[in-house]
Amino acid sequence: xxxxxxxxxxxxxxxxxxxxxxxxxxVNLTIVIGVMFWFLKGFLGEMLERRRQVILSSLSDAxxxxxxxxxxxxxxQTDLAEAQQRAERIxxxxxxxxxxxxxxxxxxxxxxxxxxxxxxxxxxxxxMARISEQLRLQTAVQxxxxxxxxxxxxxxxxxxxxxxxxxxxxLE
Amino acid sequence: xxxxxxxxxxxxLEVGQHLYWQIGHLNxxxxxxxxxxxVIGALLTxxxxxxxxxxxxxxxxxxLLEFLWxxxxxxxxxxxxxxxxxxxLPFIGTLFLxxxxxxxxxxxxxxxxxKLPSGELGAPTxxxxxxxxxxLLVSLSYFYAGLSRKGLRYFEYYVEPTPIMLPFKIIxxxxxxxxxxxxxxxxxxxxxxxxxxxxxxxxxxxPLPAMFLGLFTSAIQALIFATLAANYIGEAVHEEHx
Numbered sequence: 001x002x003x004x005x006x007x008x009x010x011x012x013x014x015x016x017x018x019x020x021x022x023x024x025x026x027v028n029l030t031i032v033i034g035v036m037f038w039f040l041k042g043f044l045g046e047m048l049e050r051r052r053q054v055i056l057s058s059l060s061d062a063x064x065x066x067x068x069x070x071x072x073x074x075x076x077q078t079d080l081a082e083a084q085q086r087a088e089r090i091x092x093x094x095x096x097x098x099x100x101x102x103x104x105x106x107x108x109x110x111x112x113x114x115x116x117x118x119x120x121x122x123x124x125x126x127x128m129a130r131i132s133e134q135l136r137l138q139t140a141v142q143x144x145x146x147x148x149x150x151x152x153x154x155x156x157x158x159x160x161x162x163x164x165x166x167x168x169x170x171l172e
Numbered sequence: 173x174x175x176x177x178x179x180x181x182x183x184x185l186e187v188g189q190h191l192y193w194q195i196g197h198l199n200x201x202x203x204x205x206x207x208x209x210x211v212i213g214a215l216l217t218x219x220x221x222x223x224x225x226x227x228x229x230x231x232x233x234x235x236l237l238e239f240l241w242x243x244x245x246x247x248x249x250x251x252x253x254x255x256x257x258x259x260x261l262p263f264i265g266t267l268f269l270x271x272x273x274x275x276x277x278x279x280x281x282x283x284x285x286x287k288l289p290s291g292e293l294g295a296p297t298x299x300x301x302x303x304x305x306x307x308l309l310v311s312l313s314y315f316y317a318g319l320s321r322k323g324l325r326y327f328e329y330y331v332e333p334t335p336i337m338l339p340f341k342i343i344x345x346x347x348x349x350x351x352x353x354x355x356x357x358x359x360x361x362x363x364x365x366x367x368x369x370x371x372x373x374x375x376x377x378x379p380l381p382a383m384f385l386g387l388f389t390s391a392i393q394a395l396i397f398a399t400l401a402a403n404y405i406g407e408a409v410h411e412e413h414x
Contacts, residue, residue: 017286018286022375025284026282027375036280051238
């Protein structure tokens, strides 16, 4: 019992070649194929060519953009480095100046404080002098008053005459 | 089988003669297999030749293949949606290209040059078995797409706008593969028959308009088959926006 039965062995008919142009519709087919080729080459060829051109132009645009962008990036980087250097310099200058100002103000403060202190001292001395002067005056006045108070008791005519002679002798 | 008793042999017209290959208990239509292999071989050759040296500047066949790829991808993306189209792109592309080359190959290649022991070569899609096989594949694939993506929630689709649609949607599951297969089969076989009859009556020139029309409609049928397949898959994976 044959399981596989392929009529390649020519049991029913044979494989062969049919070259009758009418039977095989060859005439019409050649015309159709010719027209299709001509039509497709035109229509499809144009469409494909346009597609290719669009792709190529967008690729070259992208490359040009890339180049421009790289150049701009490099320029921006050099600008950035320059600006950073300048900023560095300005910062250093500023620091120095700030230092100098600080020192100057320190000195001025010290001087002002010193002068203030001197003034205060002078005031204090003046005040002390005044007060001591006043006190001396007061003690002198008090001594004189006390002497005046006790004088009449201590002074009789004999002492009085002695005192006058002494004074005259001092005057001479 | 019609044979005319003319003194000279012009053309014969017969339908339903096949080259039978027997494997086990099955009879295969050998002529469909042979022409399918030729179509597959042609497609593979085209793609292998076109993708051998790919350059950034698309020239010649590479340009054509890229154009076809773009076209198929737009078709799949439009019908299936952005999220799931990539999984189904090869399937839709294969359907489109295979059916397209089958149809145009059947119409343009002089198959009758090769005489078979029984039956004759022609477009593979002029055999109902080919188209039914592809339509059943489409059915299988949209079920698989829906179930794998949504699980059993896929069956919500049957009562989607209103539950009244349930019987119609169930009938659709049968009519979809039916219409897909018969639409393609009918178009291609009818074109073959029309051209055959016209060539039988007037061998030259008169069949030409029918042949050009046949090329046009068969190309559209390939597109329709692929678009509908993508549409069914898209419907199955479509997420309802609530």
